[in-house]
Amino acid sequence: MNMNDIKQFKVVLLGAGNLATSLGLALVKSGFSVEQVYSRTLEAAQTLANVLNASAVSCSMSFPIRPMCISWR
Numbered sequence: 001m002n003m004n005d006i007k008q009f010k011v012v013l014l015g016a017g018n019l020a021t022s023l024g025l026a027l028v029k030s031g032f033s034v035e036q037v038y039s040r041t042l043e044a045a046q047t048l049a050n051v052l053n054a055s056a057v058s059c060s061m062s063f064p065i066r067p068m069c070i071s072w073r
Contacts, residue, residue: 010035013054016044024052 011032013020016039024034034052038059039045045056 007031007033012036012038013048013052014038016048021048021051024048024054028052 007030009032011024011027011034013024013034013036016037020037024037027034034054036055036057037045037049037052038057039048040058042056042058045058048054049056
């Protein structure tokens with residue numbers, strides 16, 4: 001497998017903080033495509049997703065464990 005094959009994989013970032021932002025920018029600069037950004041808050045996910053041309057997703061957990069996800073593109 002070469003770099004062109006690897007760059008065809010879809011990237012999803014978990015989190016929208018400093019680490020995810022730096023990693024996302026580096027991946028995009030290297031030719032990867034970030035598809036989605038997941039974060040606890042939709043606002044944070046949207047902010048980074050806009051920069052990376054990705055979709056934003058926010059999930060909150062309720063009990064009993066039932067993920068409630070909001071997606072935005």
